[in-house]
Amino acid sequence: xxxxxxxxxxxPGGHTGLSNVSFRIEPEEMVxxxxxxxxxxxTLLKLIGLLERSSGGQVHVNGRNLTRLKNRKIPYxxxxxxxxxxxxxxxxxxxxxxNVALPLVVSGLGHKEIGRRVRAALDKVGLLYKEKxxxxxxxxxxxxxxxxxxxxxxxxxLLLADEPTGNLDPxxxxxxxxLFSQFNQVGVTLLIATHDIELINRMNKRILTLSKGTxxxxxxxxxxx
Amino acid sequence: MSARRLLNAPQIWLQRHAQVALxxxxxxxxxxxxxxxxxxxIGIALALPxxxxxxxxxxxxxxxxWDSGASISLFLQQTVSDDQAAxxxxxxxxxQRIEKVELVTKQAALAxxxxxxxxxxxxxxxxxxxxxxxxxxxxxxxxxxxxxxxLLVRELGLLPEAxxxxxxLQWVRRLQAITVIAxxxxxxxxxxxxLAVLLIIGNTIRLEIQNRQAEIxxxxxxxxxxxxxxxxxxxxxxxxGLFGGIIAWLMVAISVTLLRGPVANxxxxxxxxxxxxxxxxxxxxxxxxxxxxxxxxxxxLAVGKHLSAVEPS
Numbered sequence: 191x192x193x194x195x196x197x198x199x200x201x202p203g204g205h206t207g208l209s210n211v212s213f214r215i216e217p218e219e220m221v222x223x224x225x226x227x228x229x230x231x232x233t234l235l236k237l238i239g240l241l242e243r244s245s246g247g248q249v250h251v252n253g254r255n256l257t258r259l260k261n262r263k264i265p266y267x268x269x270x271x272x273x274x275x276x277x278x279x280x281x282x283x284x285x286x287x288x289n290v291a292l293p294l295v296v297s298g299l300g301h302k303e304i305g306r307r308v309r310a311a312l313d314k315v316g317l318l319y320k321e322k323x324x325x326x327x328x329x330x331x332x333x334x335x336x337x338x339x340x341x342x343x344x345x346x347x348l349l350l351a352d353e354p355t356g357n358l359d360p361x362x363x364x365x366x367x368x369l370f371s372q373f374n375q376v377g378v379t380l381l382i383a384t385h386d387i388e389l390i391n392r393m394n395k396r397i398l399t400l401s402k403g404t405x406x407x408x409x410x411x412x413x414x415x
Numbered sequence: 416m417s418a419r420r421l422l423n424a425p426q427i428w429l430q431r432h433a434q435v436a437l438x439x440x441x442x443x444x445x446x447x448x449x450x451x452x453x454x455x456x457i458g459i460a461l462a463l464p465x466x467x468x469x470x471x472x473x474x475x476x477x478x479x480x481w482d483s484g485a486s487i488s489l490f491l492q493q494t495v496s497d498d499q500a501a502x503x504x505x506x507x508x509x510x511q512r513i514e515k516v517e518l519v520t521k522q523a524a525l526a527x528x529x530x531x532x533x534x535x536x537x538x539x540x541x542x543x544x545x546x547x548x549x550x551x552x553x554x555x556x557x558x559x560x561x562x563x564x565x566l567l568v569r570e571l572g573l574l575p576e577a578x579x580x581x582x583x584l585q586w587v588r589r590l591q592a593i594t595v596i597a598x599x600x601x602x603x604x605x606x607x608x609x610l611a612v613l614l615i616i617g618n619t620i621r622l623e624i625q626n627r628q629a630e631i632x633x634x635x636x637x638x639x640x641x642x643x644x645x646x647x648x649x650x651x652x653x654x655x656g657l658f659g660g661i662i663a664w665l666m667v668a669i670s671v672t673l674l675r676g677p678v679a680n681x682x683x684x685x686x687x688x689x690x691x692x693x694x695x696x697x698x699x700x701x702x703x704x705x706x707x708x709x710x711x712x713x714x715x716l717a718v719g720k721h722l723s724a725v726e727p728s
Binding site: 283295 | 426428632641726727
């Protein structure tokens with residue numbers, strides 16, 4: 191599903207985001223990406239969502255070679271990658287329903303189909319009863335669940351999450367992680383960046399650790415399970 | 416499912432466009448004061464050349480109408496007697512290009528002069544009448560254009576009895592020449608103000624893009640194509656142009672209505688049935704179409720320049 195081959199990212203001005211990172215994530219895997227802040231977690235996710243392009247090496251995602259993907263093809267790539275952000279990135283001038291519907295509107299689905307799928311996604315995250323509210327009236331945990339519903343509503347094969355529990359208390363964090371596990375069980379590949387070591391240790395999943403832009407540890411390589 | 420989606424594709428496309436068009440309209444109404452001011456500025460900019468165009472059209476119809484009223488004054492030689500003048504008048508009445516000949520004899524001229532000038536007693540001192548006889552000639556309506564009237568003037572000037580021939584058409588021709596210059600000026604003005612409208616709309620859309628930067632970034636993250644992101648801004652520009660055009664039309668129509676009374680009054684003083692005309696329906700439709708297209712082009716330019724600068728991070 192994701193294949194990094196000797197990938198580097200240098201920023202203008204000499205700062206190195208990633209250097210020579212190689213790994214492979216198979217379909218239907220659930221993987222955690224960890225490391226200190228500034229270790230390159232966000233950079234790695236941005237390369238997968240093509241928010242940035244690598245400066246060296248090859249990135250393959252979902253059968254696409256991103257290194258060679260033309261700019262005008264980027265929107266179609268992003269539709270196959272659900273992205274979840276620490277700050278939710280919701281549109282505050284629209285209702286919860288409209289926020290979740292956005293990916294379907296963007297890909298040109300019909301009215302009825304959109305309604306059906308949005309309600310299914312909101313039901314999945316337990317927020318169907320809030321569909322008409324503006325996101326600002328929701329708690330942080332609820333807003334994050336709206337963000338998750340938006341990421342999964344178009345049923346992408348791959349989900350990326352950048353510090354999805356960063357602002358949440360342990361109970362809410364656990365709820366979010368349970369939700370991710372459920373998606374994983376129905377075949378979605380997940381890559382979750384977090385520095386919440388306690389949480390990921392409990393999940394007992396594969397962990398990639400970044401340090402200063404290099405991949406320093408892959409739990410699977412040490413302990414194939 | 417994909418087959419059904421394909422079948423419905425044109426319908427969904429139309430539905431989507433209608434939705435975006437209505438949504439951008441709703442956005443304008445949500446910020447009604449700001450949108451109204453922008454539309455009003457566009458309206459004023461458009462109303463100026465349109466109003467001048469209406470004034471020019473009316474001027475042209477005035478000068479066209481007064482062509483037919485043009486008459487030729489033929490002053491005869493001092494030596495020509497009233498009898499000779501009368502027989503010349505008879506002769507000219509048969510001329511194929513002449514409608515009417517009015518004779519002002521030397522006697523009549525003197526009497527009128529005496530009455531109007533107040534020099535009665537001074538005239539008594541003269542032993543003979545110093546005034547010439549005058550024929551006021553009305554050309555036939557087929558020959559009232561400036562060129563044919565000029566031909567008639569030349570012909571009359573060749574008569575042995577003729578002294579001075581005056582065509583009261585000079586001012587009409589001058590007015591026509593001025594109108595042509597004014598038309599050019601209106602065209603130049605319209606071009607400049609059209610550019611101003613482009614800039615106004617372009618700038619408004621640029622600010623709108625800035626205000627909605629976060630929204631644009633998020634929709635790009637979700638996989639929106641540039642066309643999808645561009646669409647609401649293009650519709651916004653279209654609406655600005657259209658409403659600006661409607662405001663321009665209303666301003667011109669109201670101005671014409673306000674002027675109609677006084678103009679009719681003035682025309683009646685000149686014993687004319689002249690009626691101030693406003694914009695025809697065809698003109699209104701072209702005005703609205705042109706302003707909508709200006710809006711579309713203005714926003715297209717702004718969107719092309721500023722949208723690509725917004726990339727998610």
